[in-house]
Amino acid sequence: MLDNQKSKSRRVLIASSHPLFGQGLVRLLNEKKSLQAEVVGMVSNLEEALEAMQRLKPDLIIVDYDDEKLNRDEFLARFVEGDQKIRVVLLSLQSAKEALVYDRRTLAASQIDDWLKEWPAVNDEPKIPMQNTEMQQKAKHRRSSMRHLIIAGLLVVAVTALLILGLGQVRLLPEQASAQAIPIDQLFDLEFKVIAFLFSLIVVFMLYSILVFRRKKGDVSDARHVEGNTRLEVAWTIAPLITVLFFAYLGGDALAETMRADPKALEIKVIGQQWAWRFEYPDYGIVTDTLMMPVNQQSILKLSSNDVVHSFWVPEFRVKQDALPGGNEFVRDLRVTPTLTGDYKVRCAELCGLQHATMESPVKVVSREDFEAWVIQETGVSEDPVERGRALVQRYGCVACHSLDGTRIVGPSWKGIYGATETMTDGTTVTIDEAYLHESIIQPLAKIVAGYPTNVMPLNYGEQLNDQQIADIIAFIMSLK
Ligand code: CUA
Numbered sequence: 001m002l003d004n005q006k007s008k009s010r011r012v013l014i015a016s017s018h019p020l021f022g023q024g025l026v027r028l029l030n031e032k033k034s035l036q037a038e039v040v041g042m043v044s045n046l047e048e049a050l051e052a053m054q055r056l057k058p059d060l061i062i063v064d065y066d067d068e069k070l071n072r073d074e075f076l077a078r079f080v081e082g083d084q085k086i087r088v089v090l091l092s093l094q095s096a097k098e099a100l101v102y103d104r105r106t107l108a109a110s111q112i113d114d115w116l117k118e119w120p121a122v123n124d125e126p127k128i129p130m131q132n133t134e135m136q137q138k139a140k141h142r143r144s145s146m147r148h149l150i151i152a153g154l155l156v157v158a159v160t161a162l163l164i165l166g167l168g169q170v171r172l173l174p175e176q177a178s179a180q181a182i183p184i185d186q187l188f189d190l191e192f193k194v195i196a197f198l199f200s201l202i203v204v205f206m207l208y209s210i211l212v213f214r215r216k217k218g219d220v221s222d223a224r225h226v227e228g229n230t231r232l233e234v235a236w237t238i239a240p241l242i243t244v245l246f247f248a249y250l251g252g253d254a255l256a257e258t259m260r261a262d263p264k265a266l267e268i269k270v271i272g273q274q275w276a277w278r279f280e281y282p283d284y285g286i287v288t289d290t291l292m293m294p295v296n297q298q299s300i301l302k303l304s305s306n307d308v309v310h311s312f313w314v315p316e317f318r319v320k321q322d323a324l325p326g327g328n329e330f331v332r333d334l335r336v337t338p339t340l341t342g343d344y345k346v347r348c349a350e351l352c353g354l355q356h357a358t359m360e361s362p363v364k365v366v367s368r369e370d371f372e373a374w375v376i377q378e379t380g381v382s383e384d385p386v387e388r389g390r391a392l393v394q395r396y397g398c399v400a401c402h403s404l405d406g407t408r409i410v411g412p413s414w415k416g417i418y419g420a421t422e423t424m425t426d427g428t429t430v431t432i433d434e435a436y437l438h439e440s441i442i443q444p445l446a447k448i449v450a451g452y453p454t455n456v457m458p459l460n461y462g463e464q465l466n467d468q469q470i471a472d473i474i475a476f477i478m479s480l481k
Helices: 002-006 019-031 046-056 072-081 109-116 134-169 181-212 230-258 368-379 385-395 434-442 467-478
Strands: 010-015 037-043 060-064 087-093 099-103 266-273 276-281 286-288 291-294 299-305 310-313 320-323 332-336 342-348 360-366 421-423 429-431
Touching (some): 010 046, 046 072, 060 072, 072 087, 134 181, 266 291, 266 310, 286 368
Parallel strands (some): 010 060
Antiparallel strands (some): 087 099, 276 286, 310 320
């Protein structure tokens, strides 16, 4: 006690027949100044140790755990259990910087924590280590670890190959029908391969560990204590980082590819509204509910919305873009160069209300000649107001909410509505005449038939349609007996 109060420095005796162990430990103790240890001597066997006990009066003996010539059992028996009571630490020198404490039974926990807190311990449980076969066991263990690693590695390769093969059989994407789809599909393909590998890497190692290293019957021992592995941790941080950066580069490249502009692109305005699409061709003055596109020519779609956010998506073209309300500054461009003639379908990919799921319109990719013929046909104007009205209600999407056959969709069906008497939400009754229809088109909120939603009909048809067009639509409604 007196000694401790004067100085905390501990007198250490080293027991090892290897001079290198002593030199290494002395260097280590000198570096770890906080340990306050003073090496007073070095012995290579029990007799020398007993003699040194008298002469040098050490506080602690550090025994070389890896020295096969030393009989550790004897040391422990003599100094721990015997008459010579002194602290003994079994220690293995790993490198110039590291030592492992194998047996700390001879110091109280608080003492050892204080003294050796900087050194990792191998096992808190007291044990007397095996003597001769230890090196052989280590080598054996290393060989078996390598065997497990090779087996698991081969399994990872096999599962990755199977997954890639299997994914190749599944048609994950529809037909590729645009030039913009090519870089997207290439990137998608590569990502799936990398994902297949990552999946295998994680799942194979996990399942292999669970199965092969499960607790054997009757084994009640603790698992081996494993410290971190810096090299492994650096590797599995750097490798994904590089992979992610690489894919970010590829992604940026693919994005640029899909946005590449053709100065001769055909401009088509795409207007979304609850719950229909309208397509306008400013070059030809055509308004239609079917998107007609000439094959192998870039179309620039100018996307906007009359009400809420919609999203233009033709899966065969791969690219997708939102249609936003809010006027000119919110118009979004989407460039599509169709490469395959055929019939497709644009759908809305943004949840936009009741009929979102049915917000689909036909898309036709046709040859240059067919496209020109269609333009000529569309620009010819019919003499019949009912026919003109029929075309208008298709183009402006009215039929998305008003059926022509008596079916109730969102708004009242138009079949037989002209001349009928309806009760309004305020309780009054109204006979449906031309004046009521006109008012309902330009001011939808004025009088609403009871039982129908009040906030669905777009409010801006008065601005979108001229008087002649409104009259044509009314003529069409009146024709639906
Ligand atoms: Cu428009 Cu969903």
